[in-house]
Amino acid sequence: MTSCRIVLADDHALFREGLKMVLAQRPECTIAGEASDGFELLTLLKHGAPPDLVILDISMPRLRGIEAIREIRDINANIKILILTMHRDEHLLCEAFVAGADGYLLKENVTKELFGAMDAVLRGDSHISSLMDQQLKDSWVKLFREQRVMMPGDKLSVREKEVLKLVAEGASNKQIADSLFISVRTVDHHRAKIMEKLNLKSAAELIRYAITKGFVE
Secondary structure (H helix, E strand, O other): OOOEEEEEEOOOHHHHHHHHHHHOOOOOEEEEEEEOOHHHHHHHHHHOOOOOEEEEOOOOOOOOHHHHHHHHHHHOOOOEEEEEEOOOOHHHHHHHHHHOOOEEEEHHHHHHHHHHHHHHHHOOOOEEOOOOOHHHHHHHHHHHHHHOOOOHHHHOOHHHHHHHHHHHOOOOHHHHHHHHOOOHHHHHHHHHHHHHHHOOOOHHHHHHHHHHOOOOO
């Protein structure tokens, strides 16, 4: 691997510290920045020198990793993106690749596969954790990228997913409006559209959906 600038995005500071200790084994790797949530990550990328690689979790506060991937692609399409997550879930893996991820690695296998995954995505290949079905790498990834398969979660717009996550985290409409720089009335509109699109009847159903889809842990 040639010199590589890396940005880490994970809401657990202790995990980021552990990851930096692992990455320290590769002197050519430089930690160019850290973020504890999706919005912080996007701010870092918009105002700093572009990294070669972003390593991010799916379940982060305020903005989920899946939505952050799409935003990263808009900021700089050349940045490689490696998901590092606890979720061994095929639907989330599919969402990640459809959004534009280059690799999907499980945290439980990070010490064995991290450098191999990094090398793969940096040279333009994909990587899927060996703990998940190998057939996904052989056939599904190609299908996702060529045909842009739509997953059920794609019924929601990026903004609706941001609102859904904040609702599931217990934020009030006023807090959501302040976080997203929109009006409370707009938040009400987004909540209504989310319930309608997902055919949900109560706040409890909405929270169960958010947990199932990895918006919150």
